[in-house]
Amino acid sequence: MLSWIAVVLAAVAVAVVTWVCLTAWGAVVHGNPAYALVLGATTLLAIVGFALALRGARAAKPLRVAGRVALLVAAATGIAVVAWLRPYPAVEPALTAMRTDASVTVTESPDRIVFLPSGEVSSTAVFFQPGALVDARAYAAVLRPLAERGHPVVIAKQPLGIAFLALGAFDEARDAVPDAADWVVGGHSLGGTVASIQADESDGTAASPVTGLLLYASYPAGDISASLTARVLSISGTEDGLATPEKVDESAATLPTDTEFLVLEGVSHAQFGAYGPQAGDGTPEVSDDVARHEISEASRLFVDSLTPD
Template identity: 55%
Template sequence: MIVDRGRPAWLTWTVRAVAAAGLLVVLWACLTAWGAVVHGHPAYAVLLGLTVLGCGWALWPGRRPRPTRPAGRRVLDVALVVAGLVWIAAMAWLRPFTAVEPALTAMYSDESVTVTESATRVVLAPAGDSDGEAAEDTASDGDAAGTAVFFRPGAKVEARAYAAVLRPLAEAGHTVVIAKQPLAVAFLAGGAFDAARAEVPAAERWVVGGHSLGGVVASTDAAGAADDAGAPAVGLLLYASYPAEDLSSLTPAVESVSASRDGLATPATIEASRANLPPSTTYTVVGGAVHAFFGDYGPQPGDGTATITHDEARSRISEVSRAFVDSLGR
């Protein structure tokens, strides 16, 4: 391997160490979250690819040594090393939570639900209407009328993780669209709700929902579409979440589902958020559940300790969600 004579030896080896660390982070992310890398929004996969290219270039043994550089250029080299460390740390932090069972099984189509997946969304559509039409035709032709559901995942959680908890809504006759968000961050998918409405143009009304950070952005979606003349938002479904602004005058109905053992959106935080929601909001607390029980993606750092099973919590969350959406029209 050639040593760059234009750099001090310590800087050359630092660059190589940082590049090697970057490749290790990419390898770790792929080994531990491959499903989310492949099935999530492509933005994270693209950034991982760019990381490999950058680190490979830094380690490439065939690069010619450069002539001695002025001190100012060395300062720039150090700055680039620091920037590289920040980039690699961001890639590690952004590693998504990968969907696990039973969400993976819920991603398969059967006689009651048709599941379709694209780069930006997962769609769970009823398998047929009252006339027995196939759900695949419904999903592609936009014939699914009634109340549809648009759902935003929590931060760094891939969309498939919510398939099991939301599938009962599709079984009850509601088309469910789960957004795949860039880097699995809801704030980076501002137009996702409008895109979902274009995907199901025949839907007469929408319930907008979200988990954790996804619920924060979903609250804004609901407020913005409440007065829509075509397909308004008639409901807001919050999973362990609350709005970041005062929505006490919001016209859509609101259902807030939280967990008594949540270590992130704690019961105290949910209670404090009541002032930002309409007085008519319905609150359901799932006793013994934790933050990660609103999806199927494994344990989450900082969460509480559950005193009920995940299956029990999921069943209760699905039941409450289905009843709420049903109450707003089928």
């Protein structure tokens, strides 16, 4: 009986990997390689498990029942985690915004996307942490206008789509844009929470300090109201079902007293990027184009205000 359960789990594991590849292939290929490695390891383990289960059934020499049950439970849990980690793939207009043209050069590496202005380059650069499980390319359309304005932009590609696994990404971004005199650090949802940590740690540094924190539908995990000296802009939406208006209001006390709060009417959580609907989110009351323009323009004005003349 346990051997057949193992066979079924192996089949489910292969099915999950196939589903992820069919529905999120672009996000897997263009994302941090950690998840692709997990998918490969899952497939390999499924094949090995299938072979061992069949051999065990023929030989009638099963492992101790308790041990085999524990392995099956662990396997089922692992499969569930792999399925949960499936990224939200970027959709248009983000994919078009990833193209290099006369105004912006776009480059990708395994751990970041970089937008470099082709003309005059500002001394203020932007580093951005995506929301949990969201394809980093999904923020290309909303952040590209900052690069068109002259600000270098670096978007982190987080291992497994989790910002807490990319705590060192900001230091790597500094290396990618060595001429930046100061930085605005931002993020969406969980990415904003981690960006708050990074901003709080780096706003007092002598070289390439953080002068601004840009929160998209997000708030800090702890109280940084007294320690953070950088200016803060919090942009949220009235129809956000995840970082709800109530949560944003409750978290206001954890930010500096001069934080600017911009609440956009009709905007939902997923409209801060371009990756389709998200479970648990509210229903937007404005178009994606309207939401993106409002978010992008507010971001541009904020970053411009921090840039020396």
